[in-house]
Amino acid sequence: MARWWNQTGGLGYHFIAWSQRRSWQSFRAQLNDILTQEVPLTPRLVIIGASGGYTLCSSWLQKFPSLEVIDPDPLAPGFFRRQHPKIKVRWSRQNYLVHQGGTWNWQGLDQLHSQYPDATFLFANLIGQLPLVIKTPALDNPENWRQWRECWWKFFAQTQWISIHDLFSAAQPPTHVSALQIGGVCAEEFVQGLYGAQATEVTDHLTYDLFPTSVRRHRLLWPLTRERCHVVEVALPAQAGK
Ligand SMILES: C[S@@+](CC[C@H](N)C(=O)[O-])C[C@H]1O[C@@H](n2cnc3c(N)ncnc32)[C@H](O)[C@@H]1O
Numbered sequence: 254m255a256r257w258w259n260q261t262g263g264l265g266y267h268f269i270a271w272s273q274r275r276s277w278q279s280f281r282a283q284l285n286d287i288l289t290q291e292v293p294l295t296p297r298l299v300i301i302g303a304s305g306g307y308t309l310c311s312s313w314l315q316k317f318p319s320l321e322v323i324d325p326d327p328l329a330p331g332f333f334r335r336q337h338p339k340i341k342v343r344w345s346r347q348n349y350l351v352h353q354g355g356t357w358n359w360q361g362l363d364q365l366h367s368q369y370p371d372a373t374f375l376f377a378n379l380i381g382q383l384p385l386v387i388k389t390p391a392l393d394n395p396e397n398w399r400q401w402r403e404c405w406w407k408f409f410a411q412t413q414w415i416s417i418h419d420l421f422s423a424a425q426p427p428t429h430v431s432a433l434q435i436g437g438v439c440a441e442e443f444v445q446g447l448y449g450a451q452a453t454e455v456t457d458h459l460t461y462d463l464f465p466t467s468v469r470r471h472r473l474l475w476p477l478t479r480e481r482c483h484v485v486e487v488a489l490p491a492q493a494g495k
Pocket residue numbers: 259261262263266270301302303304305306307308309323324325326329347348349350351377378379382
């Protein structure tokens with residue numbers, strides 16, 4: 254598949270971002286309040302899965318003296334420049350995480366860490382997309398998923414990081430928004446709390462239990478399109494300063 258058209262971004266995503274820019278304003282503002290208040294400023298930020306940076310604010314990005322951006326989408330740098338004309342970034346199109354054939358690169362996170370040893374890593378709405386992309390070993394096999402989680406935990410323990418990721422998505426927004434911050438003991442309970450008895454088909458992005466229980470979490474609704482609403486989580490290490 255051409256890189257400018259992929260399941261997690263590419264041309265389709267740029268079009269959605271442009272056409273939905275007004276309906277994303279509230280999500281963007283809430284997200285950037287969290288980033289501004291909770292993410293410690295470090296000399297170098299590495300954004301993985303930046304695309305055009307449509308959900309990020311220039312005012313927050315410009316606080317970092319050095320910005321590196323990683324996204325294999327060849328259209329992303331042009332759209333990012335348009336969205337953030339005053340922000341200087343260095344681009345890399347290297348795909349650290351997924352091999353060409355769609356398999357997970359088990360060494361990818363270590364490679365990322367050794368390439369940028371002193372950086373803070375921002376996974377910008379990427380981790381919840383990976384289950385759509387990774388073909389073998391499929392993450393809906395619980396054993397493969399557990400190994401995948403171990404790989405992330407090792408990375409989380411060694412680095413400064415933040416992740417913005419999809420938890421669930423559905424054709425309708427949740428009916429019980431108050432359940433967003435409460436959570437549930439398991440994914441099923443959380444989904445039940447959000448959607449109640451509503452007969453809604455919910456896509457599980459396999460991230461609900463991915464992060465250590467100690468992390469700080471904020472949950473937001475992202476009206477991706479009129480037909481699709483995502484429940485998004487911002488997770489960051491408990492010890493991250495303010
Ligand atoms: C949902 S979009 C990100 C949204 C973006 N952060 C924003 O603010 O608009 C996901 C992005 O991840 C990128 N992506 C997919 N696989 C990736 C990988 N292995 N490494 C880095 N980026 C990847 C896609 O090309 C796509 O641009």
